Amino acid sequence: MSFKESSAGMITVMTVVAIIVGSILAGFYQMVSPRIEANRLAEEKRAIFSVLPEAKDYVTIDLEVGEGDDKESLMIFRGVDDDNAPVGYAFVSEGPGFAAAIVMMVGLNINTEELTGMKVLEQIETPGLGNKIAMEPFESQFRGLKIKPAITYIKNKKPESDNQIQAITGATISSVAIVKALNKTIKVLMPFILEDIRNPVVIERQVEEEAVPEPKEEEK
Amino acid sequence: MSDDNKDKENLEAKEGGEAKAAPKPTPPVKKQEMVIDGLIVSSSPHLLNEESVPKVMHNVIVALFPVCAVSIYVYGLRALILLFVCLFTSLVTEYLCRRFMKKPVTLYDGSAAITGILLALTLPPAFPLLGAVLGSVFAIAVGKQIFGGLGLNIFNPALLGRAFLMATYPVLTTTWSDPIEWSGLFTMPSLEVVTGATPLALMKFEGITSELFPMFMGSVSGSLGETSAVAILIGGLFLRYKGYINWKLPLGFLGTIFIFGGLFYLVDPSKYPSPLFQVLSGGAMLGAWFMITDMVTSPVTARGQWIFAIGAGVITVIIRLFGGLPEGVMYSILFMNAFVPLLNRYTRPKVFGEGMSEVQESGR
Amino acid sequence: MASRSLYSEFTKGIWKENPVIILLLGMCPALAVSNSAVNGLAMGLASTFVVVSASSIVSIIRRLVPAQVRIPTYIVIIAGFVTLADLFLKAYFPAVAKSLGPYVPLIVVNCMIMGRAEFFASKHTLLPAIVDAFGTGIGFTWVLVVVGVVREILGSGSIFNVMLMSEDVFTPWVVMILPAGAFISLGLMIGIINYFKNLKAERAK
Secondary structure (H helix, E strand, O other), X not given: OOOOOOHHHHHHHHHHHHXXXXXXXHHHHHHHHHHHHHHHHHHHHHHHHHHOOOOOEEEEEEEEEOOHHHOEEEEEEEEEOOOOOEEEEEEEEEEEOOOOEEEEXXXXXXXXXXXXXXEEEEOOOOXXXXXHHHOHHHHXXXXXXXXXXXXXXXXXXXXXXXXXEEEOOOOHHHHHHHHHHHHHHHHHHHHHHXXXXXXXXXXXXXXXXXXXXXXXXXXX | OOHHHHHHHHHHHHHHHHHHHOOOOOOOOOOOOEEEOOEEEOOOOOOOOOOOHHHHHHHHHHHHHHHHHHHHHHHOHHXXXXXXXXXHHHHHHHHHHHHHOOOOOOHHHOHHHXXXXXXXXXXXXXXXXXXXXXXXXXXXXXXXXXXXXXXXXXXXXXXXXXHHHHHHOOOHHHOOOOOOOOOOOOOOOOOOOOOOOOHHHHHHHHOOOOOHHHHHHOOOOOOOOOOOHHHHHHHHHHHHHHOOOOOHHHHHHHHHHHHHHHHHHHHOOOOOOOHHHHHHOOXXXXXXXXXXXXXXXXXXXXXXXXXXXXXXXXXXXHHHHHOOOOOOHHHHHXXXXXXXXXXHHHOOOOOOOOOOOOOOOOOO | OOOOOHHHHHHHHHOOOOOOOOOOOOHHHHHHOOXXXXXHHHHHHHHHHHHHXXXXXXXXXXXXXXXXXXXXXXXXXXXXXXXXHHHHHHHHOHHHHHHHHHHOHHHHHOHHHHHHHHHOHHHOOHHHHHHHHHHHHHHHHHHHHHHHHHHHHHHHOEEOOEEOOOOOOOOOOXXXXXXXXXXXXXXXXXXXXXXXXXXXXXXXX
């Protein structure tokens, strides 16, 4: 029996192949991961700015929601204007749709208690029917929508109050899924947003560098 | 074609024939007959009545007259045009397919006409005519002729056509018009106005229960043929009287919807609709009398028929109450169609002594 | 085998032994991502890259790999190239990567690639292995693009994301971009091709 046919030979060949493939992949990953990260950030940025039109920059705030097994890591984004004053908050909301989960980015103006925008990030609802939730006429309904007491919907009619949207004809389930997800996420995140207004968390990149020197200037 | 293929074809024809032949109706059975000493020797079934495929089919068409008449009365000229377009396209498609496959043209057996009429009856009145043409072509070409023609199709062609249209035009197939205000035969319901929701949709999405009597008579919105329970009942009972449909199928289907749906009603009457509403709404009646009783796509054994009908009923109720769609008759019947070969196989009555010895016919 | 020219090794994958329409291999991506022409093209090219690279490596190391562990070895190699392709798409074509979703990593289990490695590359020298894999990849790609074009025209009324007809003129057949449309169009396409093949064989008789 040659070495190749022996168990040791098999193990050697497999190990060598695995090591070579693994190291090539590791090297390639090192090479492209900044780009992948940049793509992800650019997408996040585009989504946030589209739902917070007044924001010039934003701060990412990491949260721990829930206790024990229900613990979840969530993020909210504080949109700020040129003077670093908060103009609103953006957050990701997710809920079960007709086919699969619908993920959307939502902007909220905390002073007026109105949404400043909603953008669907991921959905695979029925083309031509449910996927209208990701189109302009439906998404724009959320601009200026009151979130108190809760967002509601109406069918086949123009909205009757300023916390109501019109569900898409024939795609009630998809429309309602968004309303339900929004109400739920707002309920969960509201305490954290209010907390952040009282004691703004200062953590993240851009703002951290700019925000820290400012008080020093005031001291001088 | 090689001889191999021919043999296969004969075999298929035989199998198809067997599958259909058990109860009374006798669709075409291509039997291999031999004459030995003046006696005709042929494979089973040995049925000696005068029924033939065209006769059965023509009677089914007659049975559909009341339904068509009511739909034209309720929805006006539009319904007539839709019926005509589906009928005509189905016949043309059948003719072209048979010519293309170089097989005898079976236009006169009336099965394509029935498919066309049934398809039209499942469509909303304001459905665009081009869509109706597409559905009819799909029903006949893909639903029936691709499998080899009448007797060999697995799924009910009309329902398959309707399912295709449902996936193709999800908006148009669920846009219903209210019945027209009766002002003459030539009233056209406006296509622009999005109106009327079906009783099932009202129930599902808005929790509004419709009154039962209009649903029974037919003055509610819905597909052409599903609005009037009484018209369907007349046609269905006519077929029953003629002996063309097996009472087990409609009874099992409607009974299951009534009882299984009724169970939920008993649990929580405020949340779930009454059993009578379940039976009268949507396509339940049309499905029970004209779709599920399709001789080709229903099982031949008594036990198989019970399982088939009850299964379809249970799935219908589940889709209606818990699914994303307001109506589940179409998918439930199509789904159970897929099980027909299996049901035929496992519910086949045992021959005396079968299983005692290993000597069994091979293959099936 | 040796008498076969390189040219015929190349062309057989395109038509006579086409992976999708003749061998019915790689049906999962062929059905799942042929909902638009661009997706079909991207999936076809990614698969071509993987099949060519994997086949050439397999051909190079074919004498070193013990027969008992050849399948796991091939899988590791294929998976490596698939991951490369996946990372590449994510870094440079994020939109394409997003619309193909999980189907890029799933190229690993595309039996067309395993088939080429097992049946051809492991028994041939480098050049024929590359040519054979390339032909197969092209054969896979053109079928995906054709199915994608048909489904996109009927299902969205556009071709390569360029609108052909406005929705007022032509109501798109939504079914064509749903999974059901993939089965219908690919099934009919294979049926039509077989019909004409039978016709040709009959005439030749």
